[in-house]
Amino acid sequence: MGRTEPVAGEYDAQRVEAAVRELLLAVGEDPDRDGLLETPARVARAYEETFRGLRQDAGDVLTTSFDLGHQELVLVKDIEVYSTCEHHLVPFHGVAHIGYIPGPEGRITGLSKLARLVDVYAKRPQVQERLTTQIADALVDHLKPAGVLVVIECEHLCMSMRGVRKPGSRTVTSAVRGQMLEAATRAEAMSLVLRG
């Protein structure tokens, strides 16, 4: 079912731990001081979660689908997104709005599965554009919907806490597929997304 995605290798916690120790040394810290002793192991545990999506694909989460014969828009708004910018390895975070119109086969997925799908792609080194299109394409592949709209709004900490230092700016990306490309349908979905 769906297109095959590259599956990452096993998560190597020991290697992450060694790399974090090396990183601390490289920035001039002492990884053997009291407060940092457990940090490499802690970061290794945390990164397992932060990058868990590398070892998952959409088929792992879009497991439940039902045939309800409903062929109108389904929109889930304000799904929290925490991802990691692949350029600086710092977080970007915000919300995703996912809308789809079931296809003639009428397949509907559980609402929670849409939020899980966001995490499959967010829990990887990412750029926001790719995150957006991967979610849309996964829905197309797995649910065969008549149309899909994915809108993501995020603040990138690489732009807030360092570099250009512009806290509060939000980046909005969208991916639109199928019937949702039609002006009236898209306008209806977007007005629901923007309605706060």
Ligand SMILES: Nc1nc2c(ncn2[C@@H]2O[C@H](COP(=O)(O)OP(=O)(O)OP(=O)(O)O)[C@@H](O)[C@H]2O)c(=O)[nH]1
């Ligand atoms: N298109 C896109 N750009 C991103 C994303 N996350 C971070 N970036 C940008 O990636 C760019 C990397 O630019 P570089 O010039 O290689 O890196 P840099 O010297 O650290 O750049 P500054 O952030 O401007 O200090 C920056 O402009 C970031 O704002 C994203 O999700 N999408």
Ligand SMILES: [Zn+2]
């Ligand atoms: Zn960045």
